[in-house]
Amino acid sequence: MKKALITVGLMLVLPLGLFGCSNNSGSSNSSSSSSTKTEQTSSTSTSEVTPTTSNAKRAEKVRYEKVNFTTTLDHEYLEENVYKDLPGTVDHNKIYQWDDLKVTAKTKVHVDKKAVATFKDDDDNEFDHEDFYRVTFDNSKSNQHYWVGDDVLQNDHENDYDD
Incomplete structure (x- = not known):
């Protein structure tokens, strides 16, 4: 019974920990690339030059x-x-x-x-x-x-x- 609880607990905690680490380490890169994509999308939809x-x-x-x-x-x-x-x-x-x-x-x-x-x-x-x-x-x-x-x-x- 203890093994089953420990296994279930680790299965829940480990992915949350990994997700939190990967989310924090790439946050600056992912936010800058998403803002660049947003700027490119908005610039192609308008006729004005978007710098x-x-x-x-x-x-x-x-x-x-x-x-x-x-x-x-x-x-x-x-x-x-x-x-x-x-x-x-x-x-x-x-x-x-x-x-x-x-x-x-x-x-x-x-x-x-x-x-x-x-x-x-x-x-x-x-x-x-x-x-x-x-x-x-x-x-x-x-x-x-x-x-x-x-x-x-x-x-x-x-x-x-x-x-």
Whole structure:
């Protein structure tokens, strides 16, 4: 009789303990992924661009250059982010979803500014430089500017499939 009570008690207590441990250990990951899914669902149901925010590290130095050219998006542009502000210059930068911008790899992109941002690498304390471009899209009815990384734009002088 004692064995049966102990067995039943363990069968009830053990799953509750395991459920509580697994629920607590993954709560931050599951809540962030569920909020991301919610944001993606809401952004696809509306016609407006719904940004998310990013907390990236600050740039040590930024150098701006005026440029003026038109190109198209790289065939792997979806793997990169599109930002409201230059990454590293603000604490909470908005990241837009490509689908909401209604662009394709064939969309004409007008580039009017280049920024070279210098970031300090935490691992070896050396400086890394990243190129960003301020762009507007040909299909946009407004003159909204976005910042994109170098890998987003098609470079005519390079072979596109070397990435």
